[in-house]
Amino acid sequence: MRKALRIVLWLVTGLAVVVLAGLVYLGVAYPRTDDPPDIEIRATPELLARGEYLFHSVAACAVCHSPHERGAFGARVDPARIGEGGEPFPLGSAGTLYAKNITPTALGEWTDGEIVRALRDGVSRDGSPLFPLMPYFNYRTLSERDLQAIVAYVRTLSRRPDDVPERELNFPMNLIIRMMPGPAGPYPAEPGSGAVERGRYLVSAASCGDCHSPMDDRGTPLPGRELSGGNEFPTGDGWVARTANITPDSVSGIGAWTRERFVGAFKARRSGGSPAAGARLSPMPWLAYSRMNEEDLGAIYDYLRTVPPVRNEVVRFVPQRPATGE
Numbered sequence: 001m002r003k004a005l006r007i008v009l010w011l012v013t014g015l016a017v018v019v020l021a022g023l024v025y026l027g028v029a030y031p032r033t034d035d036p037p038d039i040e041i042r043a044t045p046e047l048l049a050r051g052e053y054l055f056h057s058v059a060a061c062a063v064c065h066s067p068h069e070r071g072a073f074g075a076r077v078d079p080a081r082i083g084e085g086g087e088p089f090p091l092g093s094a095g096t097l098y099a100k101n102i103t104p105t106a107l108g109e110w111t112d113g114e115i116v117r118a119l120r121d122g123v124s125r126d127g128s129p130l131f132p133l134m135p136y137f138n139y140r141t142l143s144e145r146d147l148q149a150i151v152a153y154v155r156t157l158s159r160r161p162d163d164v165p166e167r168e169l170n171f172p173m174n175l176i177i178r179m180m181p182g183p184a185g186p187y188p189a190e191p192g193s194g195a196v197e198r199g200r201y202l203v204s205a206a207s208c209g210d211c212h213s214p215m216d217d218r219g220t221p222l223p224g225r226e227l228s229g230g231n232e233f234p235t236g237d238g239w240v241a242r243t244a245n246i247t248p249d250s251v252s253g254i255g256a257w258t259r260e261r262f263v264g265a266f267k268a269r270r271s272g273g274s275p276a277a278g279a280r281l282s283p284m285p286w287l288a289y290s291r292m293n294e295e296d297l298g299a300i301y302d303y304l305r306t307v308p309p310v311r312n313e314v315v316r317f318v319p320q321r322p323a324t325g326e
Protein backbone atom coordinates (compact mmCIF):
# COMPACT_ATOMS: atom_id res chain seq x y z
CA MET A 1 0.00 0.00 0.00
CA ARG A 2 2.64 2.49 1.12
CA LYS A 3 4.73 1.55 -1.88
CA ALA A 4 1.84 2.24 -4.23
CA LEU A 5 1.30 5.61 -2.60
CA ARG A 6 4.98 6.46 -3.05
CA ILE A 7 4.82 5.60 -6.72
CA VAL A 8 1.77 7.77 -7.20
CA LEU A 9 3.46 10.63 -5.37
CA TRP A 10 6.52 10.29 -7.57
CA LEU A 11 4.39 10.25 -10.66
CA VAL A 12 2.50 13.38 -9.61
CA THR A 13 5.68 15.21 -8.71
CA GLY A 14 7.27 14.09 -11.97
CA LEU A 15 4.32 15.31 -13.95
CA ALA A 16 4.33 18.65 -12.15
CA VAL A 17 8.03 19.06 -12.97
CA VAL A 18 7.42 18.28 -16.64
CA VAL A 19 4.50 20.73 -16.83
CA LEU A 20 6.49 23.41 -15.05
CA ALA A 21 9.48 22.87 -17.34
CA GLY A 22 7.12 23.13 -20.30
CA LEU A 23 5.71 26.43 -19.08
CA VAL A 24 9.16 27.86 -18.43
CA TYR A 25 10.26 26.70 -21.89
CA LEU A 26 7.19 28.37 -23.47
CA GLY A 27 8.00 31.57 -21.65
CA VAL A 28 11.69 31.59 -22.57
CA ALA A 29 11.82 30.03 -26.03
CA TYR A 30 8.64 31.61 -27.42
CA PRO A 31 7.65 33.65 -29.25
CA ARG A 32 10.31 32.69 -31.76
CA THR A 33 11.39 35.82 -33.51
CA ASP A 34 14.38 37.31 -35.31
CA ASP A 35 16.03 40.62 -34.54
CA PRO A 36 14.14 43.43 -36.26
CA PRO A 37 15.54 44.20 -39.73
CA ASP A 38 18.11 46.99 -39.75
CA ILE A 39 16.42 49.34 -42.20
CA GLU A 40 15.63 52.99 -42.65
CA ILE A 41 12.68 53.74 -44.88
CA ARG A 42 12.99 56.77 -47.17
CA ALA A 43 9.56 58.33 -47.42
CA THR A 44 9.04 59.64 -50.96
CA PRO A 45 5.70 61.26 -51.91
CA GLU A 46 4.87 58.18 -54.03
CA LEU A 47 5.59 55.82 -51.15
CA LEU A 48 3.45 57.89 -48.76
CA ALA A 49 0.56 58.00 -51.21
CA ARG A 50 0.70 54.22 -51.58
CA GLY A 51 0.91 53.85 -47.79
CA GLU A 52 -2.09 56.09 -47.24
CA TYR A 53 -4.16 54.05 -49.72
CA LEU A 54 -3.22 50.75 -48.08
CA PHE A 55 -3.64 52.09 -44.53
CA HIS A 56 -7.09 53.62 -45.02
CA SER A 57 -8.52 51.39 -47.69
CA VAL A 58 -7.09 47.97 -48.61
CA ALA A 59 -5.51 46.86 -45.31
CA ALA A 60 -8.02 48.89 -43.29
CA CYS A 61 -5.53 49.60 -40.48
CA ALA A 62 -7.46 52.78 -39.69
CA VAL A 63 -10.67 50.81 -39.13
CA CYS A 64 -9.31 48.72 -36.25
CA HIS A 65 -6.89 51.27 -34.85
CA SER A 66 -9.31 54.22 -34.46
CA PRO A 67 -12.34 54.66 -32.22
CA HIS A 68 -15.56 53.72 -34.04
CA GLU A 69 -18.58 55.92 -34.33
CA ARG A 70 -21.32 53.93 -32.63
CA GLY A 71 -24.26 53.07 -34.77
CA ALA A 72 -22.64 54.37 -37.96
CA PHE A 73 -22.77 52.28 -41.09
CA GLY A 74 -19.76 50.48 -42.61
CA ALA A 75 -17.43 50.68 -39.57
CA ARG A 76 -16.98 54.44 -39.74
CA VAL A 77 -14.22 55.78 -37.53
CA ASP A 78 -13.68 59.20 -36.00
CA PRO A 79 -11.48 61.00 -38.56
CA ALA A 80 -9.93 63.18 -35.84
CA ARG A 81 -8.69 60.16 -33.88
CA ILE A 82 -7.00 58.02 -36.53
CA GLY A 83 -4.49 55.58 -35.02
CA GLU A 84 -5.45 56.39 -31.44
CA GLY A 85 -6.47 52.79 -30.73
CA GLY A 86 -8.59 51.70 -27.78
CA GLU A 87 -11.31 49.91 -29.72
CA PRO A 88 -12.14 46.73 -27.73
CA PHE A 89 -12.19 43.31 -29.39
CA PRO A 90 -13.92 40.84 -27.04
CA LEU A 91 -12.66 37.25 -27.45
CA GLY A 92 -15.28 35.57 -25.31
CA SER A 93 -13.81 33.43 -22.54
CA ALA A 94 -10.26 34.01 -23.90
CA GLY A 95 -10.28 37.68 -22.82
CA THR A 96 -10.37 41.11 -24.46
CA LEU A 97 -7.96 42.83 -26.82
CA TYR A 98 -7.67 46.56 -27.38
CA ALA A 99 -6.33 47.99 -30.63
CA LYS A 100 -3.07 49.73 -29.84
CA ASN A 101 -2.23 53.36 -30.32
CA ILE A 102 -0.06 53.44 -33.45
CA THR A 103 0.48 57.20 -33.70
CA PRO A 104 3.98 58.61 -33.00
CA THR A 105 2.91 58.98 -29.36
CA ALA A 106 3.23 55.22 -29.04
CA LEU A 107 5.53 54.23 -31.93
CA GLY A 108 7.81 57.29 -31.85
CA GLU A 109 10.69 55.38 -30.27
CA TRP A 110 10.30 52.28 -32.43
CA THR A 111 12.71 51.78 -35.33
CA ASP A 112 11.30 51.16 -38.82
CA GLY A 113 12.52 47.58 -38.50
CA GLU A 114 10.61 47.06 -35.26
CA ILE A 115 7.34 48.19 -36.87
CA VAL A 116 8.02 45.97 -39.90
CA ARG A 117 8.67 43.05 -37.56
CA ALA A 118 5.39 43.67 -35.68
CA LEU A 119 3.45 43.68 -38.97
CA ARG A 120 5.07 40.52 -40.37
CA ASP A 121 6.26 38.39 -37.44
CA GLY A 122 3.55 39.36 -34.93
CA VAL A 123 5.62 40.58 -31.99
CA SER A 124 5.60 43.90 -30.19
CA ARG A 125 8.73 46.02 -29.71
CA ASP A 126 9.74 44.03 -26.61
CA GLY A 127 9.25 40.71 -28.41
CA SER A 128 5.96 39.87 -26.68
CA PRO A 129 3.42 38.10 -28.91
CA LEU A 130 0.55 39.92 -30.61
CA PHE A 131 -2.79 38.20 -30.92
CA PRO A 132 -3.39 37.27 -34.59
CA LEU A 133 -6.63 39.23 -34.75
CA MET A 134 -4.03 41.82 -35.69
CA PRO A 135 -3.72 40.21 -39.13
CA TYR A 136 0.03 39.76 -39.29
CA PHE A 137 -0.37 36.41 -41.05
CA ASN A 138 -2.00 38.29 -43.92
CA TYR A 139 0.53 41.13 -43.95
CA ARG A 140 3.24 38.55 -44.63
CA THR A 141 1.81 38.37 -48.12
CA LEU A 142 2.53 42.08 -48.75
CA SER A 143 5.50 43.02 -50.90
CA GLU A 144 8.45 44.76 -49.29
CA ARG A 145 7.55 48.02 -51.00
CA ASP A 146 3.94 47.94 -49.81
CA LEU A 147 4.94 47.13 -46.25
CA GLN A 148 7.46 49.94 -46.20
CA ALA A 149 4.82 52.28 -47.66
CA ILE A 150 2.51 51.49 -44.74
CA VAL A 151 5.24 52.06 -42.16
CA ALA A 152 6.25 55.35 -43.82
CA TYR A 153 2.64 56.50 -43.69
CA VAL A 154 2.08 55.41 -40.07
CA ARG A 155 4.95 57.74 -39.13
CA THR A 156 2.98 60.71 -40.47
CA LEU A 157 -0.14 60.20 -38.31
CA SER A 158 -0.99 63.01 -35.89
CA ARG A 159 -0.08 62.28 -32.30
CA ARG A 160 -3.00 61.10 -30.22
CA PRO A 161 -3.07 60.48 -26.46
CA ASP A 162 -2.33 56.86 -25.60
CA ASP A 163 -4.97 55.67 -23.11
CA VAL A 164 -5.26 52.11 -24.39
CA PRO A 165 -5.96 49.57 -21.61
CA GLU A 166 -3.79 46.46 -21.27
CA ARG A 167 -5.24 43.42 -22.99
CA GLU A 168 -6.64 40.64 -20.81
CA LEU A 169 -5.78 37.14 -21.97
CA ASN A 170 -6.86 34.21 -19.85
CA PHE A 171 -5.24 30.81 -19.45
CA PRO A 172 -4.57 28.93 -21.70
CA MET A 173 -4.79 31.61 -24.43
CA ASN A 174 -2.00 33.63 -22.77
CA LEU A 175 0.29 30.64 -23.42
CA ILE A 176 -1.11 29.55 -26.77
CA ILE A 177 -0.43 32.92 -28.38
CA ARG A 178 3.26 32.63 -27.53
CA MET A 179 3.54 29.90 -30.16
CA MET A 180 1.86 31.84 -32.96
CA PRO A 181 4.32 34.54 -34.02
CA GLY A 182 7.50 33.67 -35.87
CA PRO A 183 9.97 34.85 -38.49
CA ALA A 184 7.97 35.69 -41.60
CA GLY A 185 10.71 34.78 -44.07
CA PRO A 186 11.50 36.51 -47.35
CA TYR A 187 9.07 39.00 -48.90
CA PRO A 188 6.79 37.73 -51.64
CA ALA A 189 7.24 39.31 -55.08
CA GLU A 190 5.06 42.22 -56.19
CA PRO A 191 1.93 40.84 -57.83
CA GLY A 192 2.23 40.71 -61.62
CA SER A 193 0.04 42.68 -63.97
CA GLY A 194 -2.71 40.04 -64.29
CA ALA A 195 -5.98 40.99 -62.58
CA VAL A 196 -6.45 37.56 -60.97
CA GLU A 197 -3.02 37.61 -59.39
CA ARG A 198 -3.50 41.17 -58.14
CA GLY A 199 -6.96 40.26 -56.85
CA ARG A 200 -5.55 37.38 -54.82
CA TYR A 201 -2.94 39.75 -53.36
CA LEU A 202 -5.59 42.31 -52.41
CA VAL A 203 -7.98 39.76 -50.88
CA SER A 204 -5.16 38.61 -48.61
CA ALA A 205 -4.07 42.15 -47.71
CA ALA A 206 -7.70 43.10 -46.99
CA SER A 207 -8.27 40.01 -44.78
CA CYS A 208 -11.54 39.13 -46.56
CA GLY A 209 -11.03 35.47 -45.62
CA ASP A 210 -10.71 36.24 -41.90
CA CYS A 211 -14.42 37.06 -41.91
CA HIS A 212 -15.71 35.18 -44.95
CA SER A 213 -14.05 31.75 -44.51
CA PRO A 214 -15.65 29.23 -42.13
CA MET A 215 -13.14 28.16 -39.47
CA ASP A 216 -12.71 25.49 -36.84
CA ASP A 217 -12.70 26.55 -33.19
CA ARG A 218 -8.96 27.24 -33.40
CA GLY A 219 -9.36 29.75 -36.20
CA THR A 220 -8.04 27.51 -38.98
CA PRO A 221 -10.03 27.87 -42.23
CA LEU A 222 -11.96 24.69 -43.06
CA PRO A 223 -10.37 23.22 -46.19
CA GLY A 224 -12.60 23.26 -49.26
CA ARG A 225 -14.92 25.89 -47.79
CA GLU A 226 -12.82 29.03 -48.19
CA LEU A 227 -14.81 32.27 -48.58
CA SER A 228 -18.18 30.48 -48.38
CA GLY A 229 -19.43 32.66 -45.51
CA GLY A 230 -21.69 32.09 -42.52
CA ASN A 231 -19.49 33.48 -39.71
CA GLU A 232 -21.58 35.40 -37.20
CA PHE A 233 -21.03 38.90 -35.83
CA PRO A 234 -23.46 40.64 -33.46
CA THR A 235 -24.18 44.09 -34.88
CA GLY A 236 -24.80 45.70 -31.49
CA ASP A 237 -28.33 46.77 -32.39
CA GLY A 238 -30.21 43.54 -31.85
CA TRP A 239 -29.17 41.70 -35.00
CA VAL A 240 -26.58 39.12 -35.96
CA ALA A 241 -24.78 39.62 -39.27
CA ARG A 242 -23.57 36.54 -41.11
CA THR A 243 -20.83 36.86 -43.68
CA ALA A 244 -21.95 36.35 -47.25
CA ASN A 245 -20.87 33.46 -49.46
CA ILE A 246 -18.48 35.18 -51.89
CA THR A 247 -17.51 32.07 -53.84
CA PRO A 248 -18.78 31.91 -57.45
CA ASP A 249 -21.55 29.44 -56.62
CA SER A 250 -24.42 30.61 -58.83
CA VAL A 251 -27.19 29.86 -56.31
CA SER A 252 -25.79 30.75 -52.86
CA GLY A 253 -22.67 32.76 -53.78
CA ILE A 254 -21.93 35.64 -56.12
CA GLY A 255 -21.72 33.47 -59.25
CA ALA A 256 -24.54 35.42 -60.90
CA TRP A 257 -23.00 38.83 -60.11
CA THR A 258 -21.50 40.83 -62.97
CA ARG A 259 -18.26 42.74 -62.46
CA GLU A 260 -20.32 45.97 -62.58
CA ARG A 261 -22.63 44.79 -59.83
CA PHE A 262 -19.70 43.80 -57.62
CA VAL A 263 -17.77 47.03 -58.08
CA GLY A 264 -21.06 48.93 -57.75
CA ALA A 265 -21.85 47.28 -54.39
CA PHE A 266 -18.67 48.83 -52.99
CA LYS A 267 -18.99 52.19 -54.72
CA ALA A 268 -22.57 52.54 -53.52
CA ARG A 269 -21.27 52.52 -49.95
CA ARG A 270 -18.70 55.26 -50.59
CA SER A 271 -20.92 58.07 -49.37
CA GLY A 272 -21.32 55.99 -46.24
CA GLY A 273 -23.53 58.54 -44.54
CA SER A 274 -26.52 56.35 -44.03
CA PRO A 275 -27.15 52.80 -45.10
CA ALA A 276 -29.49 52.18 -47.97
CA ALA A 277 -33.10 51.96 -46.85
CA GLY A 278 -33.61 48.75 -44.92
CA ALA A 279 -29.90 47.92 -44.78
CA ARG A 280 -28.52 46.97 -41.37
CA LEU A 281 -25.32 47.73 -39.57
CA SER A 282 -22.58 45.49 -40.89
CA PRO A 283 -19.23 44.73 -39.29
CA MET A 284 -17.71 44.70 -42.77
CA PRO A 285 -15.56 47.82 -43.23
CA TRP A 286 -17.50 48.80 -46.35
CA LEU A 287 -16.50 52.44 -46.06
CA ALA A 288 -12.77 51.69 -46.13
CA TYR A 289 -13.00 49.15 -48.94
CA SER A 290 -15.29 51.40 -50.97
CA ARG A 291 -12.33 53.75 -51.34
CA MET A 292 -10.40 51.14 -53.28
CA ASN A 293 -10.04 52.18 -56.88
CA GLU A 294 -12.18 50.51 -59.53
CA GLU A 295 -9.27 48.62 -60.99
CA ASP A 296 -8.51 47.00 -57.64
CA LEU A 297 -12.16 46.20 -56.91
CA GLY A 298 -12.42 44.67 -60.39
CA ALA A 299 -9.28 42.61 -59.76
CA ILE A 300 -10.81 41.29 -56.53
CA TYR A 301 -13.91 40.27 -58.49
CA ASP A 302 -11.79 38.53 -61.13
CA TYR A 303 -9.91 36.61 -58.45
CA LEU A 304 -13.12 35.61 -56.64
CA ARG A 305 -14.38 34.08 -59.93
CA THR A 306 -11.47 31.62 -59.76
CA VAL A 307 -11.98 30.18 -56.26
CA PRO A 308 -13.88 26.86 -56.04
CA PRO A 309 -17.65 27.47 -55.83
CA VAL A 310 -19.18 26.26 -52.55
CA ARG A 311 -22.92 25.74 -52.03
CA ASN A 312 -23.74 27.45 -48.74
CA GLU A 313 -26.95 29.42 -48.38
CA VAL A 314 -26.48 32.31 -45.94
CA VAL A 315 -29.14 34.65 -44.57
CA ARG A 316 -27.06 37.79 -43.96
CA PHE A 317 -29.05 39.28 -41.08
CA VAL A 318 -31.08 37.52 -38.41
CA PRO A 319 -32.56 38.94 -35.20
CA GLN A 320 -30.31 38.26 -32.21
CA ARG A 321 -33.09 36.64 -30.22
CA PRO A 322 -35.66 35.25 -32.62
CA ALA A 323 -39.14 35.91 -31.28
CA THR A 324 -40.38 32.62 -29.94
CA GLY A 325 -44.11 32.01 -30.43
CA GLU A 326 -45.86 34.55 -28.24
Ligand code: HEC
Pocket residue numbers: 055059060061062064065089097098099100102106115118119123124125129130131132133134135139150154167
Ligand atom coordinates in the same frame (compact mmCIF):
# COMPACT_ATOMS: atom_id res chain seq x y z
C1 HEC B 1 -8.79 43.46 -37.45
C2 HEC B 1 -8.26 44.58 -36.68
C3 HEC B 1 -6.84 45.07 -36.99
C4 HEC B 1 -6.34 45.44 -38.21
C5 HEC B 1 -7.01 45.40 -39.59
C6 HEC B 1 -5.00 45.94 -37.95
N1 HEC B 1 -4.71 45.84 -36.62
FE1 HEC B 1 -2.93 46.33 -35.74
N2 HEC B 1 -3.58 45.54 -33.99
C7 HEC B 1 -4.88 45.14 -33.73
C8 HEC B 1 -4.96 44.71 -32.35
C9 HEC B 1 -6.22 44.20 -31.65
C10 HEC B 1 -3.67 44.86 -31.79
C11 HEC B 1 -3.25 44.50 -30.38
C12 HEC B 1 -2.94 43.01 -30.33
C13 HEC B 1 -2.63 42.48 -28.96
O1 HEC B 1 -2.75 43.24 -27.98
O2 HEC B 1 -2.26 41.29 -28.87
C14 HEC B 1 -2.82 45.39 -32.86
C15 HEC B 1 -1.47 45.66 -32.72
C16 HEC B 1 -0.71 46.39 -33.64
C17 HEC B 1 0.65 46.82 -33.47
C18 HEC B 1 1.53 46.52 -32.26
C19 HEC B 1 1.57 47.71 -31.33
C20 HEC B 1 2.25 47.43 -30.02
O3 HEC B 1 2.33 48.35 -29.18
O4 HEC B 1 2.69 46.29 -29.77
C21 HEC B 1 1.00 47.56 -34.58
C22 HEC B 1 2.31 48.26 -34.85
C23 HEC B 1 -0.15 47.54 -35.47
N3 HEC B 1 -1.17 46.81 -34.89
C24 HEC B 1 -0.21 48.20 -36.68
C25 HEC B 1 -1.19 47.94 -37.65
C26 HEC B 1 -1.13 48.38 -39.03
C27 HEC B 1 -0.06 49.30 -39.60
C28 HEC B 1 -2.20 47.83 -39.67
C29 HEC B 1 -2.54 47.87 -41.15
C30 HEC B 1 -1.49 47.38 -42.06
C31 HEC B 1 -2.97 47.10 -38.68
N4 HEC B 1 -2.33 47.19 -37.49
C32 HEC B 1 -4.17 46.45 -38.93
C33 HEC B 1 -5.92 45.10 -34.63
C34 HEC B 1 -5.81 45.32 -36.00
Ligand code: HEC
Pocket residue numbers: 203206207208209210211212233241242243244246254265282283284285289300316
Ligand atom coordinates in the same frame (compact mmCIF):
# COMPACT_ATOMS: atom_id res chain seq x y z
C1 HEC C 1 -15.02 42.26 -40.47
C2 HEC C 1 -15.56 41.20 -41.26
C3 HEC C 1 -15.58 41.32 -42.77
C4 HEC C 1 -14.52 41.56 -43.62
C5 HEC C 1 -13.07 41.83 -43.25
C6 HEC C 1 -15.05 41.47 -44.96
N1 HEC C 1 -16.39 41.21 -44.94
FE1 HEC C 1 -17.62 41.06 -46.56
N2 HEC C 1 -19.24 40.85 -45.33
C7 HEC C 1 -19.17 40.74 -43.96
C8 HEC C 1 -20.53 40.55 -43.45
C9 HEC C 1 -20.90 40.37 -41.99
C10 HEC C 1 -21.38 40.54 -44.56
C11 HEC C 1 -22.92 40.39 -44.56
C12 HEC C 1 -23.55 41.70 -44.18
C13 HEC C 1 -23.40 42.72 -45.26
O1 HEC C 1 -23.91 42.50 -46.38
O2 HEC C 1 -22.75 43.75 -45.02
C14 HEC C 1 -20.55 40.74 -45.73
C15 HEC C 1 -21.02 40.81 -47.04
C16 HEC C 1 -20.23 40.86 -48.18
C17 HEC C 1 -20.74 40.84 -49.53
C18 HEC C 1 -22.19 40.68 -49.94
C19 HEC C 1 -22.91 41.97 -50.14
C20 HEC C 1 -24.30 41.76 -50.67
O3 HEC C 1 -24.93 42.77 -50.96
O4 HEC C 1 -24.77 40.60 -50.80
C21 HEC C 1 -19.64 40.90 -50.36
C22 HEC C 1 -19.65 40.90 -51.88
C23 HEC C 1 -18.47 40.97 -49.53
N3 HEC C 1 -18.87 40.94 -48.21
C24 HEC C 1 -17.18 40.99 -49.99
C25 HEC C 1 -16.04 41.17 -49.16
C26 HEC C 1 -14.70 41.33 -49.68
C27 HEC C 1 -14.31 41.27 -51.14
C28 HEC C 1 -13.89 41.52 -48.60
C29 HEC C 1 -12.42 41.88 -48.58
C30 HEC C 1 -12.04 42.99 -49.44
C31 HEC C 1 -14.73 41.46 -47.40
N4 HEC C 1 -16.02 41.24 -47.80
C32 HEC C 1 -14.27 41.61 -46.10
C33 HEC C 1 -18.05 40.83 -43.17
C34 HEC C 1 -16.76 41.10 -43.63
